[in-house]
Amino acid sequence: MNSVKEYKSASYKTGKIRKDNEIVIREAAEQEFAEFGFKGASIMSIAKRANVPRPNIHYYFKNKQELYNAVLMDILALWNKAFTEFTAEDEPAEAIGNYIRLKLMYSRCYPTASKIFANEILQGAPHLNTYLNNDLRVLLAHKTAIIQGWIDAGKMDAIQPYYLIFFIWGATQHYADFGIQIKSALGKEELSEEDFEEITANLIQIITKGCGLVK
Amino acid sequence: MNSVKEYKSASYKTGKIRKDNEIVIREAAEQEFAEFGFKGASIMSIAKRANVPRPNIHYYFKNKQELYNAVLMDILALWNKAFTEFTAEDEPAEAIGNYIRLKLMYSRCYPTASKIFANEILQGAPHLNTYLNNDLRVLLAHKTAIIQGWIDAGKMDAIQPYYLIFFIWGATQHYADFGIQIKSALGKEELSEEDFEEITANLIQIITKGCGLVK
DNA sequence: TGAAAGCTTAACACTACTGTCAAGTAAGTA
DNA sequence: TACTTACTTGACAGTAGTGTTAAGCTTTCA
Known part of the structure; x- marks a missing residue:
């Protein structure tokens, strides 16, 4: 053998x-x-x-x-990569901004992967139980601890870290999963790189300011 | 007859x-x-x-x-109801806060409807072309015009109104469509009314502050 | 109470799809 | 070149699902 x-x-x-x-x-x-x-x-x-x-x-x-x-395993690998990005040493405004930028880049570059993930969750995540209850939970606990550290250090407003992450997920993944609705609403055939840059700038502004990270 | x-x-x-x-x-x-x-x-x-x-x-x-x-027609009626809520006369902080509250209430009370809509969009919206390109577009144009009015009046920061709406949609609908992932991440069987109130408070705080509507 | 309308159900024909197999062709290696 | 392994393909059996029909049962109300 x-x-x-x-x-x-x-x-x-x-x-x-x-x-x-x-x-x-x-x-x-x-x-x-x-x-x-x-x-x-x-x-x-x-x-x-x-x-x-x-x-x-x-x-x-x-x-x-x-x-x-x-197919799903490929996507999880991709997903985990999108998640291992900020650490306690980073400045929160920059770290969160980068995370939003990265997530939006994923929505732009891998919309299909995002949609498969969305479908899987909608179907009750029958193939992702292990992932959701282990890998993801650990990664998430780690990230939220970092955010809580920033809050405790007075670097940002007291936001529930979990809800901040979910806000970022929801707002960014929406551009992949609901892409058709967005294009239709804007009357565009496709969203350009410039569109995504504008979206990124707007979202970073709202969230960082909304968390008390910038004036 | x-x-x-x-x-x-x-x-x-x-x-x-x-x-x-x-x-x-x-x-x-x-x-x-x-x-x-x-x-x-x-x-x-x-x-x-x-x-x-x-x-x-x-x-x-x-x-x-x-x-x-x-089934879909019922849902569209519900969806439209969730949309006809703020007007130019309202104070933006209150209007946007109320809209977020309403959208989250819908995610809590009608998660199934939200998921059907999500599935329809993921499948390329084959049954919703008319809706997306007419009803929704008109409603959306109306809302964004109101937001633009607030911006022009100096009542809030210069955010692209469309993107603001999409952020709210993404962040709120996420709690219905990705409910399983959220419950799993938080280690809860169900999200309680109190959880939703906390989520609502956090989201309103981030977005209104992020738009320069509150300090 | 009985006729008409409304509702239920078993059975049928049909299509879409899955997974397998065996016979074939193409590619790679000694 | 000859042999082995890799790959392709048409054909088959079986299952799941759809939509229809005809016969029977129940409800309603004149």
Whole structure:
């Protein structure tokens, strides 16, 4: 099992073709899952999006569940990365501003990932129980402790740290998940980089000022 | 067709049994659509939730689409009601505070409605094109004009009115749509009325102060 | 009380989708 | 080149779900 020969043979198996095809299928699956959630998505439709015969998908991923898991794990990795950003040593105004900027950048660059996550939560998070009750909870407890530290040090107003985080999440993710509504309301086909810069500036201004971090 | 007799006969038709059954089915459908969206929902599963044989649903609603439309129309009526609240004559601090309070109340009292709307938007709003491009756009233009008036009168900071509205939507709806994540993060089974009051107070404080409406 | 309207239900035909298999083709390596 | 492994594809069986029908039951009210 662990001989050099076996290892080599394994590396042949996971060759370029497999890698490429997996990516194409994953991307098609992301679109489908983002729109319809796990239950509403169909392998047939994913196959059409990916432009491959349906059985190919089963060749690369055992079933719908496994394909979904693969996609979801990628997203969680991305999500965790967006979260490990500010520390107790940072100045709160800058740290919170950067966090908002980062979250909005994610909404702009990875709206599909955000939508899949939203769908998963709407469906009652059946595949994310472990994540929500462990990883996320720990990360969140850490962040809120930092914010509480800033409050105790008199650096900002006494806001419930959890609610501050939820405010940032809600306001920033809205631009990915409700993108269509926003575009429609603004009468735009797409939001440009400049639009996002303006949104970022507005949101940072409201929140930092609202927390007593700037005048 | 319009004779008194016909009218009377029509009123017999829509009797108590029909009314009651329609409500039971509608409520079951709301739950199902909130979790799975239009495509992911199944009439079979709605029938089980409502505790009626499946064909009964077809007796009251022609098909899945019509049932969904009925549910969605109720929600839009509710949504519009949540929107017709502040006017140019109001003091901005109070008006915006009240709007945030109202939106959070909706998230608390009608989370299912909020989730159905979220699902619809995530699926690309195929049934809401008309609403988004007409009703909503008009309402929104009206509200943003009022906010712009307050800004021009020097009553508040120069925030893009559209973005202010979107912040409020995102931050408030988050408590309905992402309720599970929030409960999980806070380690609570349910959010109490007191929790919502605290959330409301925090959010109003951040936003009104952040807009330069209070010190 | 009985006729008409309203409601329920089992059964049917049909479609969409899933997962599997076996036979085939293409790619990679000794 | 010959052999092995990787990949593709059409065909199949099975399940879940939809919408319809026809027959039976219940309620209403003249």
